[in-house]
Amino acid sequence: HFQTLKEENEALRKNLSGETLKVFTTSNLKALLYSGNDTCVKNRADWEAHEGNCYYFNLMPLSWEESRQECRCRGSDLVKVDSRDEQTFLVEKLKTKILHPEDKFWIGLTDSKKEGSWLWVDGSPLDKRLSFWFGTEPDNWTEKNKDGEDCVRMGKHDVTDLECWYDQSCLVPQKSICEKAAGTSSSVCV
Incomplete structure (x- = not known):
């Protein structure tokens, strides 16, 4: 029973890490896209x-x-x-x-x-x-x-x-x- 709980815990930890990474990546992307000091040529391909x-x-x-x-x-x-x-x-x-x-x-x-x-x-x-x-x-x-x-x-x-x-x-x-x-x-x- 202890081994099953340990495996479940590890699976949840990996899932949480993935979700945290998604949030972190999205936040960084928004910060990069909406930074206030870009010059359009260097930082913004669009x-x-x-x-x-x-x-x-x-x-x-x-x-x-x-x-x-x-x-x-x-x-x-x-x-x-x-x-x-x-x-x-x-x-x-x-x-x-x-x-x-x-x-x-x-x-x-x-x-x-x-x-x-x-x-x-x-x-x-x-x-x-x-x-x-x-x-x-x-x-x-x-x-x-x-x-x-x-x-x-x-x-x-x-x-x-x-x-x-x-x-x-x-x-x-x-x-x-x-x-x-x-x-x-x-x-x-x-």
Whole structure:
């Protein structure tokens, strides 16, 4: 009987060690992923660097607001395009991430407060010299949603130029692009 208890005790000890290791590993992984002093280039394979900023291409289709919240959970916000060079960088990156014509990415531009008055997520107005609308966009199309199209997505399958912004209903699930300055906190949602 003593030998059976000893074997049971050993089996429980091994099981407990395995569970403790799982908890320890998970905690370490979270600490590594959400450490506050990463620079996206060295420590985060899922962030891409360009001219002092880090970009995360979220492949999970979400509404514009959900996408923005997801970015905030990563210590960032939806991307604000500040230059032609930045637009070029994003277009190049999207070439390998867009799988079909409707496969597009939310950016941090909306006219949800006032129709036709496009604002970035930081509250700054769109500089018309740095707008990259495709064709007749924005068109505020109301066929699918009576409220129209108040959020901006970018991307074009087989893109050959930089004009690839489209307005869309903010409720339509899309992929998204998050942006943060290099070296800032990687997560505020642990």
